[in-house]
Amino acid sequence: MRMSRLLTGLAASSALVLGGLALTGCHPSAPPGATSAAATAAPAAASAALVPPSPDGIALASPHAAMVREPSAPGAWGGPRQPGAATLSDRVVDYRIQAKLDPEKHTIEAQQQMTWRNRSDREVRAVYLHLYMNGFEGQGSTFFSEQRNLGFGFRSEVDANEGQWGHIELKKVQQAGAAVPWYFVHPDNGPETDHTVVRLDLPQPVAPGASTQLDIDFFDQLPRVIARTGYFGSFHLVGQWFPKMAVLELPGERGATAPRWNAHEFHLHSEFYADFGQYDVAITVPKGVTVGAVGELQGAPVEKDGWVTHRYVQGDVHDFAFTADKRFDTPLEADWSGPGSPPVKVRVLFPPEYAHNAQPVLKATLDSLTYFSQTLGAYPYKTVTAVVPPYNAEEAGGMEYPTFFTAEGYKDLSPGTANAYGLDFVTIHEFGHGYFYGILASNEFEEPMLDEGMNEFWDMRMIQGRGQLNSLSSRGMQRLGVRLEAPTFEVERLFSVLGEPADGTGENSWDRLSSNSYGSVYGRSATAFHELETLIGSEALARSFKIYYDRWKFRHPAIGDLQAALIEGSGKPEVVNRIFEQQVYAAQKVDDRVSKLVSEEERPQPGTVQKDGRWVERTEGEIDEQLAQDRKAWDKAHPDAKPDAAGPLPFRTTVTLRRYGASAPQTLVVRFADGSSETVRWDDQRRWARYSWVKPAKALSAELDPQDEHALDTHRLDNSQVLKAEPAAARRWAYEIAALVQTFYALVSTL
Known part of the structure; x- marks a missing residue:
């Protein structure tokens, strides 16, 4: 969804x-x-x-069953699927259904x-x-x-x-x-x-x-149509409609x-x-009604007495849905092929008012087939059907079933607008569910993170890999010369409820503080795993997810199985375990900040000192007089010296850090006017830390997390302080403001 x-x-x-x-x-x-x-x-x-x-x-499973920490047994769900097996899954249920839809009575x-x-x-x-x-x-x-x-x-x-x-x-x-x-x-x-x-x-x-x-x-x-299923006018999205075995x-x-x-x-x-199984479903509708469904159409539809029966068959899936509408335009079709996959027939169904949406949906679907097949594993089915619901049937949009999903319809798809980006994203997202919800088939009741969260993360990776920015502009804004774009993971942070999270992302879908907390499963999961990718490296994360997919496809993994695959693929259990303990199994915010930056000359101090075997007092006035002479001599000897880069006195720089959330290994970089820098790794449980240096040059800035490793950090704007303006802070301000604009625009567009 x-x-x-x-x-x-x-x-x-x-x-x-x-x-x-x-x-x-x-x-x-x-x-x-x-x-x-x-x-x-x-x-x-x-x-x-x-x-x-x-x-x-x-x-029965507990009313409050949720995340499962321990990995499943090696032989769970019939064991890993072997090449050449007669079926892709260990089929448990076989459904043979004959259904007759009355589109007038619904x-x-x-x-x-x-x-x-x-x-x-x-x-x-x-x-x-x-x-x-x-x-x-x-x-x-x-x-x-x-x-x-x-x-x-x-x-x-x-x-x-x-x-x-x-x-x-x-x-x-x-x-x-x-x-x-x-x-x-x-x-x-x-x-x-x-x-x-x-x-x-x-x-x-x-x-x-x-x-x-x-x-x-x-x-x-x-x-x-109210929640993933129902009718509006002649349009029908028929999901969760038959008695289904637990x-x-x-x-x-x-x-x-x-x-x-x-x-x-x-x-x-x-x-x-x-459970996975086989579906053989005959759908009878009045003549003139177009049908789309999970699986492959078996031969030509059969007409009798003004009614037409369409028979669809699909094995190794765990659900079946269909759509029917007499208003659908001529479907848009294409073929796709990829290594390890059978030839795939892609079909887009759409109403006349959204005919201009069909080609973008088709392209995004084809692109998704390529990306998910290359990064996770070969697409195993022969069909993909995408449906654009009609105007006023928005509740049917943004929903997934195996080999079949619904996108959304937009009246205005001007290039570079939020609508154009939104149609791309929802198509990629709903197709992606075909892998995380469909093929991996995690338990969406108890562990929604494994579907909604991991799919959201993988979608963001695909969009980022395309070099595509999240457009924040409406057509009206563009006419005024306003064009706003932001990296998609930066916008995703805004939906992450990073400040005061109420529930771990691994909790079930109903034992939650609010709808806001459930919604955070999407953004906070994507943000947490984006941070994990930064910490362990993209290559290690990609390798880990391929292990996860190959091992658990068609087998219903638990969160503990994903964690084990990430540890195996990355070789960094301490990093993986920290993310899971703080963000999946618990709800801890990350909020480290540079509390104070001071960089001042290290002046000689008044008092008595030994000189030529006797004690001599140095007064404040004598020190000031000597410093004035020293500065004059320094300026004369160094006429081209940059201000604060060096001088007659060294500078003492002190940085104070504060921690207002969970501990996370942090990197502090302090840059100085002479071009030098100091780097410190803050990797302990202290609530604060203080570091000092005495150097010839004055400090320019102190910055935590300069490589943006910690996407979960609640307030990135307090990660640095400067004694002189720097572009890095401006960039962070821009990202935060852009994300805020995106949220406002998204909320307004739903009214």
Whole structure:
């Protein structure tokens, strides 16, 4: 999801966290139409007492599960993928779905055959499904409860009005012809009125290593596009629309010590997590409607009685979404190829009003395919579909699914404007999710940093490598002759909440102080890893990320796995561990500053001294008289000497440093008027430090972090003091002001 979509939500802040309103214990409720005796007699908001305990006792992940420090076991998720393997992933689920979209009523009638394999060493008698669409059924869902009760904001704050809610209804659930009872449960202690997680108690248990097929009929009422899914007019973005199996994690996978179900509720800021598998989806729409979807279209669409069925198949992915609109213009298409990748068909879908957006989206997608393939690993699929949503459907923009993503539409794309940069960035960002969310498939519930944060960082690297600056100017500003640009990482710092961070970037997506804190996962992660790259070197960081990608593609890594790869690739565990301890596992600001710079002549001092075997007193007046004579003689002997470069007296220079945050190894450089300099490494836990030199020349400046290694430093403007103007300080002022302008412009553009 694009970071700028959070901007209006960042203004919302609350001292509460979800745990503050959680009830004790699990309080599931049975839905109307459930097939157990208890459930059929229960109302829609049944008491938790009516739901029996799980029949096999397999636990659910903690309601507050978050970052996993310890690396996963070498054989986790079936072990590293081997060249020549029959499949790219260890496929766990097989979905065969037949879906019919009514674009007038915005509904979907569907039948789903889902085959699930039990990877564990024990019998499984109950499984869990996500029903994400129920997050939009009303204000009682966990999604809307967090928005209402905690004051959290979400993206562009589109409200669901009367007649615009959405939901998913299970019509039938069977296993081998037998009815399956189901119960709504609340793994994160959310409100009983949330219906986004359901437990199925299986009539036939699934033995270790065995598989079972579930036949599910379901119905979707799509909402007015509100949060990654829904409709606006004839446009439909259909995401998180089918009953999706939760993940059964095994010992050694993401910190698990025993089999456990990872099945969190649909939170306001969380995204998704699922097993890899195969999708075979037939989408039926009225004739004249253009369809785009995850995966490869299988042959020509089949028409019957005014309806057309499009069949898409894709293996080794963990989600499926599609779009449909009768207003889409003729798609823009291109082919891409790269070493180790199959030939890739790239397709851009767009409405007529944003036809001028299609070519920039296509170019940015092709460029992204090249960059990510070269820097991480070969793109493994045969398709990429990019969608530009229509005007007034902004909430469908900036979202990712495997092989399929949505960009955004801009009316004005004048060269060099913020809009032109924004379209490039959102396209690169959403494509990049195809690697961090799609192929690496980290747990976006519990460790959003591994997707949103690392993708943001890699996007910034790509843009920086292009030599592309972040444009801050609107077309109107350009007409006035105002053209503002800044390095993209400098602008990123502004979204990093560097001053008083409330939560570590490795925390989960819902236990957070505010939407602002969740939004910081993007910028602060990118900034922290930009600093790490500066400290260990670009070559070492690039090598580390290739290790990470190659080892954990198609395997659901944890944060500890990324940390281990960085240590291995860089050979600098102390640097890597410091960044993780201060910024990922904790929330510490970095704020070192030059508190004081003094450089004055070292005058002789009054008092008594021994001279010719006797004590002689030197007065202040005698010293002044002698200095006047010495200066006159010096000036005569050195008529071309630069002021302060040297003189009859040496200069004592004293620099005082203060620390107002976490310790970080700092470099202090003091420059003198004679062209010399002194460099000191401040690398300890002290809250202050003082350094002095007596030299022939006067100091000109004292500067901390002259190479800009510490991108996390809260206030860069206090990193230096000068006794004479220098351009370095002016540059830092320019970056800070440019970043401030960018934030203001971005906020205004969302109104």
